[in-house]
Amino acid sequence: AQRVTQPEKLLSVFKGAxxxxxxxxxxxxxxxxxxxxxxxxxxxxxxxxxxxRESIKGFTADLNKGETSFHLKKPFAQEEDSAMYYCALRVGxxxxxxxxxxxxxxxxxx
Amino acid sequence: ETGVTQTPRxxxxxxxxxxxxxxxxHLGHNAMYWYKQSAKKPLELMFVYSLEERVENNxxxxxxSPECPNSSHLxxxxxxxxxxxxxxxLCASSxxxxxxxxxxxxxxxxxxxxx
Numbered sequence: 001a002q003r004v005t006q007p008e009k010l011l012s013v014f015k016g017a018x019x020x021x022x023x024x025x026x027x028x029x030x031x032x033x034x035x036x037x038x039x040x041x042x043x044x045x046x047x048x049x050x051x052x053r054e055s056i057k058g059f060t061a062d063l064n065k066g067e068t069s070f071h072l073k074k075p076f077a078q079e080e081d082s083a084m085y086y087c088a089l090r091v092g093x094x095x096x097x098x099x100x101x102x103x104x105x106x107x108x109x110x
Numbered sequence: 111e112t113g114v115t116q117t118p119r120x121x122x123x124x125x126x127x128x129x130x131x132x133x134x135x136h137l138g139h140n141a142m143y144w145y146k147q148s149a150k151k152p153l154e155l156m157f158v159y160s161l162e163e164r165v166e167n168n169x170x171x172x173x174x175s176p177e178c179p180n181s182s183h184l185x186x187x188x189x190x191x192x193x194x195x196x197x198x199x200l201c202a203s204s205x206x207x208x209x210x211x212x213x214x215x216x217x218x219x220x221x222x223x224x225x
Contacts, residue, residue, distance in 0.1 A: 043217065043219070090212075097155055099155070101152055
């Protein structure tokens with residue numbers, strides 16, 4: 001079965017603390033994973049994708065095929081990081097279908 | 111307006127009404143998507159259009175009828191909906207690049223309330 005699981009609905013941290021948003025997936029093929037973010041009153045937008053191995057706004061995510069995980073990390077959270085974060089798995093070819101997790105609300109307190 | 115636009119932004123309809131949601135993208139993409147976002151549930155893919163052909167229909171009830179007249183426009187026709195269909199309906203588009211991790215660009219959504 002194709003599935004994305006984000007076990008935490010809400011993650012609350014203080015500014016400057018490390019952050020890890022968990023994402024686990026289930027997929028028999030070669031996974032392509034993404035993190036999307038939705039800031040308050042803004043549209044859903046791509047944060048980063050695993051194949052780019054990039055760091056965006058201080059966030060990184062490493063694909064761990066052994067643990068079937070794609071956790072999102074940031075060493076020092078900022079208040080402006082407060083948002084809904086969605087992990088997504090792309091299945092199929094061209095364009096492809098995205099399967100989203102339930103989302104984790106990150107709240108960074110001053 | 112650039113990017114992906116959706117109209118209307120809010121819609122209230124009765125169960126016997128017929129209405130349509132519209133999505134337009136100005137990004138030159140060849141794939142378009144409808145998603146449903148309900149409270150306490152993950153984003154659910156409803157339909158995918160690739161080069162104006164429907165390539166995915168995720169067991170969506172027939173009271174939802176998509177239409178893609180060209181690569182820039184996508185409609186979702188609604189009729190005899192149920193209160194449980196109340197949700198945020200998101201449109202997205204992406205380029206078609208074989209083997210690529212194609213980013214999907216989302217619209218702001220239409221907040222639908224069925225009375």
